[in-house]
Amino acid sequence: MKQTQPISLLLCALGGEGGGVLSEWLIDVARRAGFAAQATSIPGVAQRTGATTYYLEVFPVPVAELKGMRPVFGLNPLPGRLDALVSSELLETARQIGNGLVSNQHTLVITSSARALTTMEKMEIGDGRRQEAGLLQLVRENSRAHHVLDMAAITREAGTVVSATMLGCIAGSGLLPFARADFEAVIGEGGSHAGPSLRGFTQGFDAVVRQRAQIRQIEDSLSNSELPALITRGLPADLASIFPQSVHDLLTLGHARMLEYQDAAYATRYAERLKRVLAAERHIDPAGANGFAITREMVRWLALWMAFDDIVRVADLKSRASRWERVKGEVKSKPDDLLMVYDHFKPGVPEVAALLPTGLATRLLIWDRRRVTRGKEPWAMPLKIGTHSVFGMLSLRVLASLKWLRVRGSRFSQEQDTIDQWLDAVIAGTQAHWQLGHEIALCGRLIKGYGATNERGKENLLHVINHLAKAAPFSTDAARAEAIAAARTAALSDEAGKALDQALVQHGAPARPVKAQPIRWVKTPPGRPPAPLPKNG
Structure with missing residues:
Protein backbone atom coordinates (compact mmCIF):
# COMPACT_ATOMS: atom_id res chain seq x y z
CA MET A 1 0.00 0.00 0.00
CA LYS A 2 1.36 3.39 -0.93
CA GLN A 3 2.14 5.92 1.75
CA THR A 4 -0.69 8.42 2.14
CA GLN A 5 1.00 10.82 4.54
CA PRO A 6 3.19 13.69 3.27
CA ILE A 7 6.94 13.53 3.76
CA SER A 8 7.84 16.42 6.05
CA LEU A 9 11.15 18.31 6.11
CA LEU A 10 12.33 21.19 8.25
CA LEU A 11 15.14 23.17 6.59
CA CYS A 12 17.32 25.28 8.89
CA ALA A 13 19.88 27.82 7.73
CA LEU A 14 21.40 31.05 8.94
CA GLY A 15 20.40 34.37 7.45
CA GLY A 16 22.04 34.86 4.07
CA GLU A 17 22.80 31.19 3.43
CA GLY A 18 20.10 30.71 0.81
CA GLY A 19 17.51 28.80 2.83
CA GLY A 20 14.74 30.39 0.78
CA VAL A 21 16.42 29.34 -2.45
CA LEU A 22 16.74 25.79 -1.12
CA SER A 23 13.01 25.70 -0.34
CA GLU A 24 12.15 27.00 -3.82
CA TRP A 25 14.47 24.46 -5.43
CA LEU A 26 12.73 21.60 -3.65
CA ILE A 27 9.27 22.85 -4.67
CA ASP A 28 10.43 23.16 -8.28
CA VAL A 29 11.97 19.67 -8.21
CA ALA A 30 8.71 18.21 -6.85
CA ARG A 31 6.67 19.86 -9.60
CA ARG A 32 9.11 18.79 -12.29
CA ALA A 33 8.95 15.20 -11.01
CA GLY A 34 5.14 15.33 -10.92
CA PHE A 35 4.52 15.46 -7.16
CA ALA A 36 2.51 17.88 -5.05
CA ALA A 37 4.39 19.93 -2.44
CA GLN A 38 3.98 22.94 -0.20
CA ALA A 39 6.44 25.11 1.75
CA THR A 40 6.11 27.70 4.51
CA SER A 41 8.87 29.81 6.04
CA ILE A 42 9.91 31.73 9.14
CA PRO A 43 12.66 34.07 7.91
CA GLY A 44 15.44 35.33 10.15
CA VAL A 45 15.82 38.89 11.39
CA ALA A 46 18.46 39.96 8.86
CA GLN A 47 21.44 38.82 6.85
CA ARG A 48 23.80 36.65 8.97
CA THR A 49 22.01 37.47 12.23
CA GLY A 50 19.02 35.20 12.60
CA ALA A 51 18.11 31.61 11.82
CA THR A 52 15.74 30.92 8.95
CA THR A 53 13.51 27.85 8.97
CA TYR A 54 11.47 26.49 6.10
CA TYR A 55 8.90 23.73 6.48
CA LEU A 56 8.22 21.55 3.45
CA GLU A 57 5.74 18.76 2.81
CA VAL A 58 5.83 16.49 -0.24
CA PHE A 59 3.07 14.01 -1.02
CA PRO A 60 4.86 10.77 -2.08
CA VAL A 61 2.28 9.75 -4.70
CA PRO A 62 2.55 11.33 -8.17
CA VAL A 63 -0.23 13.79 -9.00
CA ALA A 64 -1.12 11.70 -12.07
CA GLU A 65 -2.05 8.76 -9.79
CA LEU A 66 -4.30 10.78 -7.44
CA LYS A 67 -7.25 10.74 -9.90
CA GLY A 68 -8.14 14.36 -9.34
CA MET A 69 -7.78 14.31 -5.58
CA ARG A 70 -5.61 16.94 -3.88
CA PRO A 71 -3.58 16.27 -0.72
CA VAL A 72 -4.03 18.45 2.35
CA PHE A 73 -0.75 19.84 3.69
CA GLY A 74 0.15 21.19 7.10
CA LEU A 75 1.63 24.62 7.72
CA ASN A 76 4.03 23.66 10.50
CA PRO A 77 5.80 20.54 11.77
CA LEU A 78 4.19 18.38 14.44
CA PRO A 79 6.34 17.41 17.45
CA GLY A 80 7.82 13.95 16.99
CA ARG A 81 6.40 13.51 13.50
CA LEU A 82 9.10 15.21 11.44
CA ASP A 83 10.55 12.97 8.73
CA ALA A 84 13.76 14.97 8.21
CA LEU A 85 15.63 17.83 9.82
CA VAL A 86 18.25 19.40 7.54
CA SER A 87 20.50 22.07 9.03
CA SER A 88 23.58 24.04 7.97
CA GLU A 89 24.90 24.60 11.52
CA LEU A 90 25.36 22.18 14.42
CA LEU A 91 24.08 24.36 17.27
CA GLU A 92 21.00 25.27 15.25
CA THR A 93 20.38 21.55 14.79
CA ALA A 94 20.56 21.07 18.55
CA ARG A 95 18.19 24.01 19.09
CA GLN A 96 15.58 22.47 16.81
CA ILE A 97 15.99 19.11 18.53
CA GLY A 98 15.42 20.91 21.84
CA ASN A 99 12.12 22.20 20.47
CA GLY A 100 10.86 18.60 20.50
CA LEU A 101 10.22 18.33 16.77
CA VAL A 102 12.36 15.26 16.07
CA SER A 103 12.02 11.64 17.14
CA ASN A 104 14.54 8.83 17.43
CA GLN A 105 11.93 6.56 15.87
CA HIS A 106 10.93 8.74 12.97
CA THR A 107 13.36 11.51 12.01
CA LEU A 108 16.38 11.53 9.70
CA VAL A 109 18.80 14.29 10.72
CA ILE A 110 21.20 15.74 8.14
CA THR A 111 23.44 18.35 9.69
CA SER A 112 26.66 20.18 9.10
CA SER A 113 29.36 19.73 11.72
CA ALA A 114 30.42 23.34 11.13
CA ARG A 115 29.76 26.01 13.76
CA ALA A 116 28.96 29.72 13.49
CA LEU A 117 29.80 30.93 16.98
CA THR A 118 27.13 32.89 18.82
CA THR A 119 27.84 36.31 20.31
CA MET A 120 27.83 34.86 23.83
CA GLU A 121 30.38 32.22 22.83
CA LYS A 122 32.68 34.89 21.39
CA MET A 123 32.42 37.12 24.47
CA GLU A 124 33.91 34.54 26.83
CA ILE A 125 37.53 35.18 27.78
CA GLY A 126 38.04 31.46 28.10
CA ASP A 127 36.84 28.86 25.63
CA GLY A 128 33.17 29.79 25.44
CA ARG A 129 32.33 27.38 22.65
CA ARG A 130 29.65 24.80 23.17
CA GLN A 131 31.32 21.39 23.24
CA GLU A 132 30.66 19.64 19.94
CA ALA A 133 30.72 16.20 21.57
CA GLY A 134 27.56 17.00 23.51
CA LEU A 135 25.81 18.41 20.44
CA LEU A 136 26.69 15.35 18.37
CA GLN A 137 25.49 13.06 21.14
CA LEU A 138 22.19 14.93 21.09
CA VAL A 139 21.91 14.27 17.35
CA ARG A 140 22.65 10.57 17.81
CA GLU A 141 20.14 10.13 20.61
CA ASN A 142 17.30 11.94 18.85
CA SER A 143 17.34 10.56 15.33
CA ARG A 144 16.48 7.26 13.70
CA ALA A 145 19.41 7.91 11.36
CA HIS A 146 21.78 10.81 10.83
CA HIS A 147 24.37 12.19 8.46
CA VAL A 148 26.94 14.62 9.86
CA LEU A 149 29.36 16.28 7.44
CA ASP A 150 31.26 19.55 7.14
CA MET A 151 28.99 21.40 4.74
CA ALA A 152 31.01 24.61 5.17
CA ALA A 153 34.17 22.95 3.84
CA ILE A 154 32.28 21.36 0.94
CA THR A 155 30.72 24.71 0.09
CA ARG A 156 34.05 26.53 0.10
CA GLU A 157 35.63 23.91 -2.11
CA ALA A 158 32.76 24.14 -4.59
CA GLY A 159 32.76 27.95 -4.55
CA THR A 160 29.02 28.15 -3.96
CA VAL A 161 26.54 28.70 -1.11
CA VAL A 162 25.57 26.11 1.46
CA SER A 163 22.00 25.75 0.14
CA ALA A 164 23.34 23.91 -2.92
CA THR A 165 25.28 21.51 -0.68
CA MET A 166 22.19 20.94 1.48
CA LEU A 167 20.14 20.14 -1.61
CA GLY A 168 22.72 17.53 -2.63
CA CYS A 169 22.62 15.97 0.84
CA ILE A 170 18.81 15.72 0.71
CA ALA A 171 18.95 14.13 -2.74
CA GLY A 172 21.67 11.69 -1.66
CA SER A 173 19.71 10.56 1.39
CA GLY A 174 17.02 8.93 -0.74
CA LEU A 175 14.28 10.46 1.41
CA LEU A 176 12.35 12.03 -1.47
CA PRO A 177 10.95 10.09 -4.46
CA PHE A 178 12.77 12.25 -7.02
CA ALA A 179 15.44 11.30 -9.52
CA ARG A 180 18.83 12.96 -9.37
CA ALA A 181 18.25 14.31 -12.85
CA ASP A 182 15.25 16.29 -11.59
CA PHE A 183 17.40 18.06 -9.01
CA GLU A 184 20.16 18.83 -11.51
CA ALA A 185 17.68 20.11 -14.09
CA VAL A 186 16.23 22.64 -11.65
CA ILE A 187 19.68 23.85 -10.60
CA GLY A 188 20.68 24.14 -14.25
CA GLU A 189 18.00 26.79 -14.72
CA GLY A 190 19.98 29.17 -12.47
CA GLY A 191 21.93 30.81 -15.30
CA SER A 192 25.49 31.90 -14.50
CA HIS A 193 25.26 30.54 -10.95
CA ALA A 194 24.36 27.03 -12.11
CA GLY A 195 27.97 25.78 -12.39
CA PRO A 196 29.07 26.38 -8.77
CA SER A 197 25.66 25.27 -7.49
CA LEU A 198 25.91 22.00 -9.40
CA ARG A 199 29.40 21.42 -7.95
CA GLY A 200 28.11 21.96 -4.41
CA PHE A 201 25.10 19.72 -5.11
CA THR A 202 27.30 16.95 -6.49
CA GLN A 203 29.73 17.01 -3.58
CA GLY A 204 26.93 17.03 -1.00
CA PHE A 205 25.14 14.19 -2.83
CA ASP A 206 28.32 12.09 -3.07
CA ALA A 207 29.23 12.70 0.59
CA VAL A 208 25.89 11.38 1.87
CA VAL A 209 25.89 8.46 -0.55
CA ARG A 210 29.36 7.49 0.70
CA GLN A 211 28.19 7.64 4.30
CA ARG A 212 25.19 5.45 3.52
CA ALA A 213 27.48 2.92 1.80
CA GLN A 214 29.89 2.94 4.74
CA ILE A 215 27.07 2.37 7.22
CA ARG A 216 25.82 -0.59 5.21
CA GLN A 217 29.32 -2.00 4.95
CA ILE A 218 29.94 -1.68 8.69
CA GLU A 219 26.61 -3.29 9.51
CA ASP A 220 27.30 -6.16 7.13
CA SER A 221 30.96 -6.90 7.74
CA LEU A 222 32.06 -5.67 11.17
CA SER A 223 31.48 -7.54 14.40
CA ASN A 224 31.47 -5.77 17.75
CA SER A 225 34.97 -7.04 18.52
CA GLU A 226 36.33 -5.31 15.42
CA LEU A 227 34.98 -1.86 16.24
CA PRO A 228 37.72 -0.87 18.74
CA ALA A 229 40.39 -1.58 16.12
CA LEU A 230 38.55 0.73 13.70
CA ILE A 231 38.34 3.51 16.28
CA THR A 232 42.01 3.32 17.27
CA ARG A 233 43.38 3.27 13.73
CA GLY A 234 46.31 5.69 13.62
CA LEU A 235 47.23 5.26 17.29
CA PRO A 236 50.42 3.23 17.86
CA ALA A 237 49.63 -0.27 19.10
CA ASP A 238 51.69 0.05 22.28
CA LEU A 239 49.80 3.20 23.34
CA ALA A 240 46.43 1.70 22.39
CA SER A 241 47.13 -1.27 24.66
CA ILE A 242 48.20 0.89 27.62
CA PHE A 243 45.64 3.68 27.61
CA PRO A 244 41.90 3.12 28.18
CA GLN A 245 39.48 3.26 25.28
CA SER A 246 37.90 6.48 26.56
CA VAL A 247 41.02 8.53 25.74
CA HIS A 248 42.01 6.94 22.43
CA ASP A 249 40.33 9.55 20.22
CA LEU A 250 42.09 12.53 21.79
CA LEU A 251 45.33 10.61 22.30
CA THR A 252 45.49 9.82 18.58
CA LEU A 253 45.20 13.51 17.76
CA GLY A 254 47.65 14.57 20.48
CA HIS A 255 50.29 12.04 19.48
CA ALA A 256 50.00 13.05 15.81
CA ARG A 257 50.31 16.70 16.82
CA MET A 258 53.59 16.03 18.61
CA LEU A 259 55.00 14.22 15.59
CA GLU A 260 54.02 17.09 13.33
CA TYR A 261 55.21 19.78 15.74
CA GLN A 262 58.63 18.29 16.51
CA ASP A 263 59.58 14.62 16.10
CA ALA A 264 59.12 11.07 17.38
CA ALA A 265 61.18 11.76 20.51
CA TYR A 266 58.86 14.61 21.46
CA ALA A 267 55.81 12.38 20.90
CA THR A 268 57.41 9.80 23.20
CA ARG A 269 57.96 12.48 25.85
CA TYR A 270 54.28 13.38 25.56
CA ALA A 271 53.24 9.76 26.03
CA GLU A 272 55.58 9.22 28.99
CA ARG A 273 54.11 12.21 30.79
CA LEU A 274 50.61 10.87 30.24
CA LYS A 275 51.59 7.41 31.51
CA ARG A 276 52.51 8.99 34.86
CA VAL A 277 49.09 10.62 35.07
CA LEU A 278 47.32 7.39 34.09
CA ALA A 279 49.24 5.43 36.75
CA ALA A 280 48.20 7.92 39.44
CA GLU A 281 44.56 7.85 38.33
CA ARG A 282 44.43 4.05 38.15
CA HIS A 283 45.88 3.89 41.66
CA ILE A 284 43.06 5.98 43.14
CA ASP A 285 40.32 4.81 40.74
CA PRO A 286 41.27 1.26 39.66
CA ALA A 287 37.84 0.49 38.22
CA GLY A 288 37.77 3.66 36.09
CA ALA A 289 34.48 4.74 37.61
CA ASN A 290 35.16 8.34 36.54
CA GLY A 291 35.95 7.40 32.95
CA PHE A 292 39.64 8.30 33.38
CA ALA A 293 38.61 11.95 33.07
CA ILE A 294 41.89 13.25 34.55
CA THR A 295 43.95 11.43 31.94
CA ARG A 296 41.60 12.59 29.19
CA GLU A 297 41.91 16.25 30.22
CA MET A 298 45.69 15.95 30.40
CA VAL A 299 45.77 14.36 26.94
CA ARG A 300 43.98 17.44 25.61
CA TRP A 301 45.68 20.32 27.42
CA LEU A 302 49.16 18.80 27.46
CA ALA A 303 49.11 18.42 23.67
CA LEU A 304 48.08 22.04 23.22
CA TRP A 305 50.71 23.33 25.64
CA MET A 306 53.59 21.21 24.34
CA ALA A 307 52.86 22.45 20.81
CA PHE A 308 53.23 26.10 21.85
CA ASP A 309 53.32 28.74 19.14
CA ASP A 310 56.70 30.22 18.22
CA ILE A 311 58.14 31.78 15.08
CA VAL A 312 59.07 28.35 13.74
CA ARG A 313 55.51 27.13 14.13
CA VAL A 314 54.02 30.28 12.59
CA ALA A 315 56.36 30.05 9.59
CA ASP A 316 55.44 26.40 9.12
CA LEU A 317 51.69 27.07 9.17
CA LYS A 318 51.88 30.05 6.83
CA SER A 319 53.99 28.24 4.24
CA ARG A 320 51.92 25.08 3.90
CA ALA A 321 50.31 24.20 0.60
CA SER A 322 47.00 23.65 2.38
CA ARG A 323 47.07 27.25 3.59
CA TRP A 324 47.60 28.52 0.06
CA GLU A 325 44.68 26.43 -1.18
CA ARG A 326 42.51 27.74 1.66
CA VAL A 327 43.35 31.37 0.78
CA LYS A 328 42.50 30.69 -2.87
CA GLY A 329 39.17 29.26 -1.80
CA GLU A 330 38.39 32.19 0.51
CA VAL A 331 38.99 34.80 -2.18
CA LYS A 332 37.41 32.54 -4.85
CA SER A 333 40.50 32.78 -7.04
CA LYS A 334 40.16 31.36 -10.53
CA PRO A 335 43.00 29.54 -12.37
CA ASP A 336 43.77 32.59 -14.54
CA ASP A 337 43.73 35.09 -11.64
CA LEU A 338 46.93 36.64 -10.31
CA LEU A 339 46.92 36.15 -6.54
CA MET A 340 49.42 37.95 -4.32
CA VAL A 341 49.56 37.29 -0.58
CA TYR A 342 51.54 39.40 1.87
CA ASP A 343 52.10 38.26 5.44
CA HIS A 344 52.98 40.82 8.08
CA PHE A 345 55.27 39.83 10.96
CA LYS A 346 56.64 41.86 13.83
CA PRO A 347 59.03 39.64 15.80
CA GLY A 348 60.38 41.24 18.95
CA VAL A 349 63.13 40.40 21.40
CA PRO A 350 61.10 37.64 23.17
CA GLU A 351 60.56 35.80 19.87
CA VAL A 352 64.24 36.01 18.92
CA ALA A 353 65.43 35.14 22.43
CA ALA A 354 63.18 32.08 22.47
CA LEU A 355 65.48 30.33 19.97
CA LEU A 356 68.73 31.34 21.69
CA PRO A 357 70.49 29.49 24.53
CA THR A 358 69.52 30.69 27.98
CA GLY A 359 72.64 32.80 28.53
CA LEU A 360 72.35 34.75 25.30
CA ALA A 361 68.57 35.04 25.66
CA THR A 362 68.89 36.51 29.16
CA ARG A 363 71.37 39.16 28.03
CA LEU A 364 69.17 40.10 25.07
CA LEU A 365 66.07 40.42 27.27
CA ILE A 366 67.95 42.58 29.80
CA TRP A 367 69.10 44.86 26.98
CA ASP A 368 65.50 45.29 25.77
CA ARG A 369 64.20 45.99 29.29
CA ARG A 370 66.80 48.74 29.67
CA ARG A 371 65.55 50.29 26.44
CA VAL A 372 62.01 50.29 27.79
CA THR A 373 63.18 51.78 31.09
CA ARG A 374 64.71 54.69 29.17
CA GLY A 375 61.31 55.39 27.65
CA LYS A 376 61.79 53.62 24.33
CA GLU A 377 59.44 51.16 22.72
CA PRO A 378 60.37 47.45 22.94
CA TRP A 379 62.54 46.45 20.00
CA ALA A 380 60.72 44.79 17.11
CA MET A 381 61.34 44.20 13.42
CA PRO A 382 58.27 44.82 11.22
CA LEU A 383 58.37 42.53 8.18
CA LYS A 384 56.19 42.28 5.09
CA ILE A 385 56.80 39.02 3.25
CA GLY A 386 55.19 38.17 -0.07
CA THR A 387 54.48 34.49 0.36
CA HIS A 388 53.40 34.29 -3.28
CA SER A 389 57.00 34.92 -4.32
CA VAL A 390 59.83 32.41 -4.44
CA PHE A 391 61.96 34.47 -2.05
CA GLY A 392 59.13 34.93 0.44
CA MET A 393 58.17 31.26 0.47
CA LEU A 394 61.80 30.15 0.76
CA SER A 395 62.28 32.52 3.69
CA LEU A 396 59.37 30.95 5.55
CA ARG A 397 60.43 27.41 4.73
CA VAL A 398 63.96 28.07 5.99
CA LEU A 399 62.51 29.44 9.22
CA ALA A 400 60.10 26.49 9.49
CA SER A 401 63.06 24.09 9.19
CA LEU A 402 64.56 25.34 12.47
CA LYS A 403 62.82 22.71 14.61
CA TRP A 404 66.26 21.46 15.64
CA LEU A 405 67.00 24.92 17.04
CA ARG A 406 63.72 25.12 18.96
CA VAL A 407 64.70 22.38 21.44
CA ARG A 408 67.98 24.19 22.17
CA PRO A 518 58.05 51.41 33.60
CA ILE A 519 56.96 55.03 33.32
CA ARG A 520 57.27 56.22 29.75
CA TRP A 521 57.81 59.91 29.04
CA VAL A 522 56.35 61.12 25.78
CA LYS A 523 57.52 64.32 24.15
CA THR A 524 54.93 66.93 23.28
CA PRO A 525 54.53 67.15 19.50
CA PRO A 526 55.88 70.37 17.95
CA GLY A 527 53.33 73.19 17.82
CA ARG A 528 51.15 71.81 20.63
CA PRO A 529 51.24 73.69 23.98
CA PRO A 530 51.95 71.62 27.07
CA ALA A 531 48.98 70.54 29.17
CA PRO A 532 48.29 72.91 32.12
CA LEU A 533 49.20 71.71 35.59
CA PRO A 534 46.25 70.95 37.90
CA LYS A 535 45.36 73.67 40.40
CA ASN A 536 45.34 72.98 44.13
CA GLY A 537 42.06 72.93 46.08
Missing part, protein backbone atom coordinates in the same frame (compact mmCIF):
# COMPACT_ATOMS: atom_id res chain seq x y z
CA GLY A 409 66.30 27.53 22.82
CA SER A 410 65.57 29.19 26.14
CA ARG A 411 61.81 29.18 25.73
CA PHE A 412 61.64 25.45 25.08
CA SER A 413 63.47 24.81 28.34
CA GLN A 414 61.24 27.22 30.26
CA GLU A 415 58.04 25.74 28.83
CA GLN A 416 59.07 22.18 29.73
CA ASP A 417 59.96 23.23 33.30
CA THR A 418 56.56 24.91 33.75
CA ILE A 419 54.76 21.94 32.22
CA ASP A 420 56.51 19.62 34.66
CA GLN A 421 55.43 21.77 37.61
CA TRP A 422 51.83 21.50 36.48
CA LEU A 423 52.22 17.78 35.75
CA ASP A 424 53.68 17.09 39.21
CA ALA A 425 50.83 19.03 40.82
CA VAL A 426 48.24 17.01 38.90
CA ILE A 427 49.83 13.72 39.91
CA ALA A 428 50.19 14.74 43.56
CA GLY A 429 46.61 16.01 43.64
CA THR A 430 45.29 12.83 42.02
CA GLN A 431 47.10 10.65 44.54
CA ALA A 432 45.51 12.62 47.37
CA HIS A 433 41.97 13.00 46.02
CA TRP A 434 40.49 12.28 42.59
CA GLN A 435 38.52 15.52 42.36
CA LEU A 436 41.59 17.56 43.36
CA GLY A 437 43.65 16.03 40.55
CA HIS A 438 40.83 16.63 38.09
CA GLU A 439 40.51 20.32 38.98
CA ILE A 440 44.26 20.90 38.66
CA ALA A 441 44.23 19.14 35.29
CA LEU A 442 41.45 21.42 34.11
CA CYS A 443 43.69 24.39 34.92
CA GLY A 444 45.39 23.63 31.62
CA ARG A 445 42.62 25.79 30.13
CA LEU A 446 44.42 28.83 31.52
CA ILE A 447 47.22 28.41 28.97
CA LYS A 448 46.10 30.01 25.73
CA GLY A 449 47.05 32.60 23.15
CA TYR A 450 50.54 33.96 22.68
CA GLY A 451 52.71 36.82 23.90
CA ALA A 452 51.51 38.61 27.02
CA THR A 453 48.27 36.58 27.15
CA ASN A 454 50.18 33.32 27.22
CA GLU A 455 52.62 34.56 29.88
CA ARG A 456 49.76 35.80 32.05
CA GLY A 457 48.04 32.43 31.81
CA LYS A 458 51.17 30.57 32.95
CA GLU A 459 51.67 33.00 35.84
CA ASN A 460 48.07 32.50 36.93
CA LEU A 461 48.43 28.72 36.74
CA LEU A 462 51.61 28.65 38.81
CA HIS A 463 50.08 31.01 41.38
CA VAL A 464 47.04 28.72 41.76
CA ILE A 465 49.29 25.66 42.09
CA ASN A 466 51.70 27.23 44.59
CA HIS A 467 49.14 28.97 46.80
CA LEU A 468 45.98 26.85 46.52
CA ALA A 469 47.08 23.36 45.49
CA LYS A 470 49.99 23.38 47.94
CA ALA A 471 50.32 26.14 50.51
CA ALA A 472 46.86 27.25 51.65
CA PRO A 473 45.34 25.22 54.51
CA PHE A 474 42.02 23.47 53.84
CA SER A 475 39.93 21.21 56.05
CA THR A 476 39.56 18.60 53.28
CA ASP A 477 40.97 17.85 49.84
CA ALA A 478 37.48 18.30 48.43
CA ALA A 479 37.41 21.87 49.76
CA ARG A 480 40.81 22.50 48.18
CA ALA A 481 39.49 21.19 44.84
CA GLU A 482 36.48 23.51 45.04
CA ALA A 483 38.77 26.49 45.71
CA ILE A 484 40.90 25.66 42.67
CA ALA A 485 37.78 25.34 40.52
CA ALA A 486 36.55 28.74 41.73
CA ALA A 487 39.92 30.35 41.00
CA ARG A 488 40.08 28.83 37.53
CA THR A 489 36.57 30.02 36.69
CA ALA A 490 37.40 33.51 37.95
CA ALA A 491 40.60 33.66 35.88
CA LEU A 492 38.69 32.78 32.71
CA SER A 493 35.91 35.28 33.37
CA ASP A 494 38.02 38.41 33.83
CA GLU A 495 40.99 39.28 31.63
CA ALA A 496 42.21 41.95 34.06
CA GLY A 497 42.53 39.34 36.84
CA LYS A 498 40.51 41.16 39.51
CA ALA A 499 38.08 38.29 39.84
CA LEU A 500 40.97 35.84 40.23
CA ASP A 501 42.57 37.96 42.98
CA GLN A 502 39.25 38.09 44.83
CA ALA A 503 38.82 34.31 44.57
CA LEU A 504 42.38 33.74 45.82
CA VAL A 505 41.94 35.98 48.85
CA GLN A 506 38.52 34.49 49.58
CA HIS A 507 40.12 31.04 49.90
CA GLY A 508 43.07 32.11 52.02
CA ALA A 509 45.68 32.60 49.31
CA PRO A 510 47.51 35.83 48.53
CA ALA A 511 46.53 37.87 45.51
CA ARG A 512 48.93 37.93 42.62
CA PRO A 513 51.83 40.34 43.09
CA VAL A 514 51.59 43.68 41.32
CA LYS A 515 54.06 43.76 38.46
CA ALA A 516 56.27 46.82 38.11
CA GLN A 517 55.63 48.81 34.95
